[in-house]
Amino acid sequence: MRIKVVLGALVTVAAIATGVVIFPACSSGMPMPFGEEEDVAFADAVWKAMDGYEMWKMQSDVYPGGTPHGMFVKLYYNMVTVDGTPYHVIVKDNFGGEGIDLEMVSADPATYLMAVTIMVQREAGYDADNNDWFWAKYMADGTVDKNPQGMMLAGRVAKGMDMGCIACHANAQGGDYLFTND
Ligand code: HEC
Structure with missing residues (x-):
């Protein structure tokens, strides 16, 4: 089965998008909504649990993406189990490089x-x-990535800020934070 991919939303939203998550790091010692040790630990555990996701049955073809995701992207869906609990996981591969095409x-x-x-x-x-x-961004080797302020991109990224995963995905139709099914 293929995930149905609708590109209309991408064009609109990518047009507004300017880049990756940017916001000031918090120095107050209060727990942040993301980037804390437990967020990174969960992201690491999910990465382990989704080992071999390239072979999952539910996946799209490679298709053109836009900012801030890759020039080309590919989607995967499955349930994975972390600490005995099953979770729905949507994975998006972000591709880029000099002069690449489909x-x-x-x-x-x-x-x-x-x-x-x-x-x-x-x-x-x-x-x-x-x-x-729960949101996370990994580098290609599976290490959790950081924003320019050095905050780890795992957890409720970036709750309460006007840029980032949550702020942008809040524009998806139906309030489910998913663009794919719009
Ligand atoms: C400025 C807007 C924007 C930001 C910021 C953004 N995304 Fe997305 N994201 C999109 C759009 C648009 C799509 C759907 C189009 C596509 O498939 O490329 C998408 C698709 C996805 C999908 C596939 C599910 C879906 O909604 O279709 C995942 C998973 C995802 N993003 C994760 C993230 C994570 C994690 C972050 C933060 C690290 C993030 N996104 C930040 C715009 C954004």
Whole structure:
């Protein structure tokens, strides 16, 4: 089965998008909505649990993406189990590189993989304001990526800020934070 991919939303939203997550790091010692040790630990555990996701049955073809995701992207969906709890996980491969085209990426995705972004549906109450999604961005090798301020991109990224995963995905239709099904 293929995930149905609708590109209309991409064009609109990508047009407004200017770049990656930018916001000041907090120095007050208060727990942040993301980038804390437990967020990174969960992201690491999910990465382990999704090992071999390239083989998942539910996946799209490579298709053209836009800012801030790759020039080309590819989607995967599955349930993964972390600490005995099953979670819905949506994985997005973000591809980029000099002079790449659809054929090049489709033929050799691993070479052009720049980042992997995921959404995990967490338990009720994890982030009730934002549909309980957990967000993470990994580098191609599976290390959790940082924003320019050095905050790890895992958790409720970037709750309460006007840029970032949550702020942008809040524009998806139906309030589910998913563009794919718009
Ligand atoms: C400025 C807007 C914007 C930001 C910021 C953004 N995204 Fe997205 N994202 C999109 C759009 C548009 C799509 C759907 C189009 C596509 O497939 O490329 C998408 C698709 C996705 C998908 C596939 C599911 C879906 O909604 O279709 C995942 C997973 C995802 N993004 C994760 C993330 C994560 C994690 C972050 C933060 C690190 C993030 N996104 C930041 C705009 C954004």
